[in-house]
Amino acid sequence: MPPMSFQPATPEEMQERIFKLETDIEWLSRRDQLTGLLNRVAFLSEVDGHLLNKTGLNCGCAMVEIVVRGMPRISGTLGRHVADYVISSLAARLNRMALPPNTTARIDHNHFAILLHDVNDPLEALTLAKGILTTLSQSVDWLDRHLVVELAAGVALAADNEGDGANFLHNAELALKSATNRGGPAYAFFNPALAQGAKRRNDLLLAMQSCIEKNQLSLNYQPVFNSQTRQLAGFEALLRFNAPELGSVSPSEFIPVAEEAGLIDRIGTWALMEACNAASAWPNHLTVSVNISPEQFYSGTLVTVVHNALELASFPAYRLELEITEGVFLKDSDAVLTQLSTLREMGCLIALDDFGIGYSSLSYLWQFPFSKLKIDRAFVNALESTVMAKGVLQSIIGLAENLGLKVTAEGIETEAQAKALTELGANYLQGFHLGYPTRVADLPGLMMKAARDRLPQPANSDLSNTTVRFAG
Ligand code: C2E
Ligand code: MG
Numbered sequence: 516m517p518p519m520s521f522q523p524a525t526p527e528e529m530q531e532r533i534f535k536l537e538t539d540i541e542w543l544s545r546r547d548q549l550t551g552l553l554n555r556v557a558f559l560s561e562v563d564g565h566l567l568n569k570t571g572l573n574c575g576c577a578m579v580e581i582v583v584r585g586m587p588r589i590s591g592t593l594g595r596h597v598a599d600y601v602i603s604s605l606a607a608r609l610n611r612m613a614l615p616p617n618t619t620a621r622i623d624h625n626h627f628a629i630l631l632h633d634v635n636d637p638l639e640a641l642t643l644a645k646g647i648l649t650t651l652s653q654s655v656d657w658l659d660r661h662l663v664v665e666l667a668a669g670v671a672l673a674a675d676n677e678g679d680g681a682n683f684l685h686n687a688e689l690a691l692k693s694a695t696n697r698g699g700p701a702y703a704f705f706n707p708a709l710a711q712g713a714k715r716r717n718d719l720l721l722a723m724q725s726c727i728e729k730n731q732l733s734l735n736y737q738p739v740f741n742s743q744t745r746q747l748a749g750f751e752a753l754l755r756f757n758a759p760e761l762g763s764v765s766p767s768e769f770i771p772v773a774e775e776a777g778l779i780d781r782i783g784t785w786a787l788m789e790a791c792n793a794a795s796a797w798p799n800h801l802t803v804s805v806n807i808s809p810e811q812f813y814s815g816t817l818v819t820v821v822h823n824a825l826e827l828a829s830f831p832a833y834r835l836e837l838e839i840t841e842g843v844f845l846k847d848s849d850a851v852l853t854q855l856s857t858l859r860e861m862g863c864l865i866a867l868d869d870f871g872i873g874y875s876s877l878s879y880l881w882q883f884p885f886s887k888l889k890i891d892r893a894f895v896n897a898l899e900s901t902v903m904a905k906g907v908l909q910s911i912i913g914l915a916e917n918l919g920l921k922v923t924a925e926g927i928e929t930e931a932q933a934k935a936l937t938e939l940g941a942n943y944l945q946g947f948h949l950g951y952p953t954r955v956a957d958l959p960g961l962m963m964k965a966a967r968d969r970l971p972q973p974a975n976s977d978l979s980n981t982t983v984r985f986a987g
């Protein structure tokens with residue numbers, strides 16, 4: 516056999532090969548490997564280029580970000596390869612719809628972005644985005660199955676973008692977040708208030724992190740009274756967060772931020788320890804209630820955290836009440852039930868808080884081991900304005916009684932409400948009329964007054980004052 520002849524490449528051929536290799540490398544570095552769409556970095560550089568060429572705000576384009584929900588479910592039940600197939604199929608549809616010069620990208624494993632060119636008004640952008648959602652939402656066929664995914668989109672206009680491509684995409688992301696946070700349509704439009712809201716949440720988060728580091732969180736305690744005797748029965752611990760640069764911020768605002776940022780476990784653990792510790796100095800008949808976020812259940816450490824808090828404070832479980840809201844049942848209700856049952860077996864009391872707003876599902880009442888129902892103040896207010904409220908309250912309290920649950924009426928602001936709820940059968944009353952949330956240092960005085968005077972008069976109308984006042 517003649518020896519194989521090796522023909523060295525000519526300089527031109529070498530040049531060509533190198534050029535092809537460079538092109539391939541460049542293509543690969545700019546593309547998402549699964550779908551062939553642009554990746555995030557390449558997409559942002561394209562958007563930057565476009566914004567520069569078309570002089571930014573007036574460039575007449577819209578950014579759409581789409582999230583494909585339910586992928587972990589598909590991946591978990593049918594396998595990662597099927598999830599990949601679904602994403603590739605959606606990417607192919609997207610590519611067919613958003614033709615050049617529109618630019619499409621896969622910016623994260625279940626997120627797509629599209630830069631729509633020549634779009635100037637919100638309605639046009641929204642119509643295009645809705646069209647894309649409709650097409651992408653059609654089922655994907657896998658063997659004999661029709662797989663359906665849920666989608667949501669956030670839309671932003673270049674006219675509202677005061678920054679670069681990354682900022683433009685961020686605006687679409689904020690819109691997407693607002694679409695996924697609320698019910699209703701699966702799309703939302705960016706508006707500057709969303710950016711302000713995001714900035715506020717970020718400021719809050721930074722302030723909270725610094726407060727936690729410096730040990731500057733505190734708890735106030737709001738008294739709860741026995742409705743029949745008006746004797747003090749216990750206190751609800753309410754978190755207070757005073758950031759020097761933001762002033763006093765309501766827990767209704769900062770708790771969701773802490774939940775989203777994964778800080779709530781740390782804050783909730785601190786609150787449990789602190790409340791048990793404070794309450795261990797109170798007379799034996801007084802209970803302490805602590806609010807528990809749903810996230811504390813999902814982390815799976817709640818039972819241990821409660822156990823440790825009780826042990827460290829040498830505080831008996833039967834004096835600790837854990838307040839949960841119906842939101843806790845939205846995710847893994849079996850895991851929640853297991854933890855609640857263990858906590859009940861340990862002797863803790865469990866209250867369902869804010870009943871009457873949210874889902875108000877009566878089925879929770881007998882499915883879960885509650886010891887108490889807390890009727891939300893919205894219901895107490897409705898008593899005076901809505902005729903049917905009385906009948907509904909009567910039925911709820913009757914049902915709770917049949918199930919062996921105690922009832923607390925929250926948000927009592929007038930003596931008339933206190934009397935009405937007592938007559939309807941609520942066992943406990945809580946509200947500004949009877950006592951404001953109070954600093955721990957002022958509790959001994961409050962307890963002494965409550966013991967001296969079992970029939971508190973209306974509190975001072977200055978709601979900003981955190982000291983409880985009883986008529987002498
Ligand atoms: P909540 O557990 O239902 O607490 C009762 C809220 O109603 C408190 O608001 C209390 O100050 C307020 N309140 C009490 N009586 C009256 C009244 O007569 N009239 C009116 N208008 N309001 C009254 P706050 O302290 O702002 O807390 C808001 C919510 O933040 C709490 O609602 C609870 O869901 C949450 N929260 C507070 N502390 C914690 C905590 O340590 N952990 C968790 N996860 N959530 C907490
Ligand atoms: Mg509560």
Ligand code: MG
Pocket residue numbers: 868869889891925
């Ligand atoms: Mg409540």
